[in-house]
Amino acid sequence: MFAIIILVIGFSSIFIQSLLVRELLVVFHGNETSLGIILSFWLFWTGWGSFILSRSAKKIINPASTLCFVQLSFVLAGILEFILIRNLRGLLNLQPGQIIGLWGVCGVSAFILAPFALINGFLFSLCLKLVFVKRGLKSIGDVYSVDAFGDMLGGIAFSFLFVFAFGPLENLCIIAGLNVIIVLISVYVLKTGSFRKKIFIALIGFVFLIFSFFLRPVEEYLVKKEWRGFNLVATKSSVYGHFHLTRYDDTFSLYENGLLAFTFPLRIDCEETVHFAFSQSPSAKRVLIVGEGIKGLLFEVLKYPVSEVYYLELDPELINLLKNYIPDKDQKALNDRRVKIINLEARAFLNRYKGDKFDIILLNTPPPYTAYLNRFYTYEFFKKIKGILNYNGAFSFSLPSKENYLTKELRDLNASIYHTLKMVFPNILLVPGEKIRFIASRASDYLSVDPKVLSRRLKAWGVKTRFVNEFYFQMKLLPWHLEYVNGVLKNYKAVRLNYDFNPITYYYGLNFFSSYFRSPLRHFFTAVSKVRLPVYFIIFSFIWLAVYLIRKKSILSFSAFSMGASGMAAVILSILGFQIVYGYVYHKIGLLGALFMFGLAFGAWLINRRINIIRRGAILYVYFAACAYIFILPYLFKLLAGIPLFLEGLSFLVPFFMGFISGLSFPLINKLYSNDDSRFFKNAGTLYLCDLLGGGACGLFLSLVFIPLYGLFLSSCIMSFLLFLSWLGLFLYLRTE
Numbered sequence: 001m002f003a004i005i006i007l008v009i010g011f012s013s014i015f016i017q018s019l020l021v022r023e024l025l026v027v028f029h030g031n032e033t034s035l036g037i038i039l040s041f042w043l044f045w046t047g048w049g050s051f052i053l054s055r056s057a058k059k060i061i062n063p064a065s066t067l068c069f070v071q072l073s074f075v076l077a078g079i080l081e082f083i084l085i086r087n088l089r090g091l092l093n094l095q096p097g098q099i100i101g102l103w104g105v106c107g108v109s110a111f112i113l114a115p116f117a118l119i120n121g122f123l124f125s126l127c128l129k130l131v132f133v134k135r136g137l138k139s140i141g142d143v144y145s146v147d148a149f150g151d152m153l154g155g156i157a158f159s160f161l162f163v164f165a166f167g168p169l170e171n172l173c174i175i176a177g178l179n180v181i182i183v184l185i186s187v188y189v190l191k192t193g194s195f196r197k198k199i200f201i202a203l204i205g206f207v208f209l210i211f212s213f214f215l216r217p218v219e220e221y222l223v224k225k226e227w228r229g230f231n232l233v234a235t236k237s238s239v240y241g242h243f244h245l246t247r248y249d250d251t252f253s254l255y256e257n258g259l260l261a262f263t264f265p266l267r268i269d270c271e272e273t274v275h276f277a278f279s280q281s282p283s284a285k286r287v288l289i290v291g292e293g294i295k296g297l298l299f300e301v302l303k304y305p306v307s308e309v310y311y312l313e314l315d316p317e318l319i320n321l322l323k324n325y326i327p328d329k330d331q332k333a334l335n336d337r338r339v340k341i342i343n344l345e346a347r348a349f350l351n352r353y354k355g356d357k358f359d360i361i362l363l364n365t366p367p368p369y370t371a372y373l374n375r376f377y378t379y380e381f382f383k384k385i386k387g388i389l390n391y392n393g394a395f396s397f398s399l400p401s402k403e404n405y406l407t408k409e410l411r412d413l414n415a416s417i418y419h420t421l422k423m424v425f426p427n428i429l430l431v432p433g434e435k436i437r438f439i440a441s442r443a444s445d446y447l448s449v450d451p452k453v454l455s456r457r458l459k460a461w462g463v464k465t466r467f468v469n470e471f472y473f474q475m476k477l478l479p480w481h482l483e484y485v486n487g488v489l490k491n492y493k494a495v496r497l498n499y500d501f502n503p504i505t506y507y508y509g510l511n512f513f514s515s516y517f518r519s520p521l522r523h524f525f526t527a528v529s530k531v532r533l534p535v536y537f538i539i540f541s542f543i544w545l546a547v548y549l550i551r552k553k554s555i556l557s558f559s560a561f562s563m564g565a566s567g568m569a570a571v572i573l574s575i576l577g578f579q580i581v582y583g584y585v586y587h588k589i590g591l592l593g594a595l596f597m598f599g600l601a602f603g604a605w606l607i608n609r610r611i612n613i614i615r616r617g618a619i620l621y622v623y624f625a626a627c628a629y630i631f632i633l634p635y636l637f638k639l640l641a642g643i644p645l646f647l648e649g650l651s652f653l654v655p656f657f658m659g660f661i662s663g664l665s666f667p668l669i670n671k672l673y674s675n676d677d678s679r680f681f682k683n684a685g686t687l688y689l690c691d692l693l694g695g696g697a698c699g700l701f702l703s704l705v706f707i708p709l710y711g712l713f714l715s716s717c718i719m720s721f722l723l724f725l726s727w728l729g730l731f732l733y734l735r736t737e
């Protein structure tokens with residue numbers, strides 16, 4: 001019964017965590033920076049919840065009865081936090097599409113996640129206390145492994161089943177029902193006190209279960225309240241996020257995950273995107289559109305004598321939502337026999353495509369504000385584009401900019417991508433504006449910025465336009481604007497080039513994004529960019545030395561912290577490495593995290609079987625293996641990039657092995673720390689706190705500082721050095737004990 005309870009708690013914990021994090025990412029615009037902050041506070045409060053109970057374990061007279069009440073509170077806190085998140089924009093008086101700054105992300109995450117995460121950590125120590133009576137020291141590994149196995153099952157269930165079958169609220173109700181049923185069973189299986197107390201717990205469970213299935217009106221009310229003042233005509237959820245469609249007169253605006261994606265029909269934007277690119281290529285038979293084709297781009301493209309148009313749209317639900325609201329001519333374009341709709345993102349498509357080359361490629365992705373989006377602006381991506389583009393073909397995309405003045409943040413962002421693109425395509429044409437348009441080609445004889453030439457070409461195609469004409473070309477291609485942007489970007493070389501494994505434009509994008517807000521965090525990215533890499537090694541060394549000199553046994557807490565940080569680093573680096581090599585596949589990426597948890601559970605279970613007879617020095621081998629493995633992890637994905645795609649299954653072993661090593665370490669560290677039973681819970685809670693704090697700190701700094709500035713290889717070196725210090729500390733500790 002204990003095992004079932006722990007398994008359900010682990011399952012529910014990761015399930016509700018995934019759901020709440022997903023909802024918060026909608027509110028926070030949804031990049032890795034926000035995710036790092038959310039997970040950091042989640043782990044921070046979970047660790048403190050465990051630590052608090054470990055300090056007061058002796059005061060709990062009937063832990064079985066307490067477990068029932070806390071488990072009900074656990075699910076209730078998840079439901080209340082879900083409702084609060086859904087009403088967050090209204091509480092903060094934010095309009096749909098308004099972005100919350102990083103300072104606000106930190107404050108909101110710290111406040112909202114605290115109740116559920118504290119109870120979650122509290123439950124871990126409570127289960128530990130229950131199992132300790134039967135299993136003694138082995139209870140640490142038992143609870144840790146079963147909880148991790150439940151986490152794995154919850155992650156798989158959420159990513160592969162429930163997110164498809166049910167909406168967020170239905171998923172929450174199912175989890176609530178599962179926990180209530182387990183509580184009702186445990187009331188009569190465990191010793192939970194008097195008959196009256198059992199009846200009371202059962203009554204609470206039944207009331208709570210019935211109440212949870214009447215939350216639909218609450219959710220509908222919250223959605224209407226959030227979008228007050230807007231004519232909300234449709235909403236839809238998919239595995240990739242939430243869509244809201246609003247209408248004003250004959251204009252529709254699509255909000256994806258709380259942020260404005262695009263407005264339609266906006267013909268001037270569509271005409272500029274299509275006709276500027278088509279005027280730079282002598283042929284337009286085969287066309288590739290990456291994203292946003294449904295908003296009117298397809299209609300403009302089909303004005304040309306094209307024979308085939310590939311339209312990549314990752315989320316099929318977006319097309320299903322919009323196809324009933326777009327104008328008739330855009331619906332006809334969408335259903336045209338020449339249009340092939342492919343539900344893949346660009347990197348996955350490029351890895352698989354073996355067909356004829358294209359004449360025009362239109363990339364319509366947001367700027368590289370995230371590590372995921374950065375993959376569409378790297379040297380490796382541009383080389384893949386070059387490989388499927390005809391010699392005289394044109395490749396076009398746009399970035400935020402200005403035609404008459406570029407701030408430092410804009411210069412860094414635009415110049416880095418310009419010089420990266422220049423390494424692949426020798427000829428680049430720049431169209432100034434609020435968005436600077438890059439048009440790249442291997443051939444130079446057809447590129448032109450002469451408005452008369454471009455107008456003549458448009459007429460030669462026989463294309464009729466409403467906005468883009470000779471006068472529009474003249475307005476967009478003013479000589480002084482062309483001279484300014486070309487002069488700045490060509491001569492501004494104080495930037496680094498952007499590569500898959502060194503995503504520097506992710507940093508430039510974050511820096512530009514943060515410049516929108518007046519906040520102490522606005523200057524954070526500028527400050528950290530001036531810190532040299534060796535400084536971090538020196539800082540870690542001083543911290544390690546101070547911990548060791550102040551209290552030698554604290555090196556065990558430091559080691560638990562570093563292993564928790566390395567476990568989080570392994571998951572993040574594995575996800576980024578998988579995205580780089582194989583493209584973004586939502587469910588497979590969810591599987592990477594689940595396999596890490598499976599490795600964690602398996603490692604803890606395996607070592608726990610021999611915990612009473614294993615030598616104390618075994619911990620040194622575990623930390624040495626972790627140190628070496630985290631160092632070579634990016635190189636493993638670099639190696640996987642060169643093997644056939646059908647062997648991609650090997651990539652799933654990467655996080656599994658790191659999880660396995662991490663699972664071995666936690667029971668061993670606890671064995672060194674817990675010399676007597678009287679301090680068992682206090683010590684276990686302290687180490688669990690350190691483990692989670694390490695994961696939280698790593699999630700924050702790795703996504704915010706190390707990966708954007710130093711890339712995957714140097715980031716893994718930093719984490720490997722942290723583990724080496726832990727190994728050295730453990731070696732000295734064992735020698736002197």
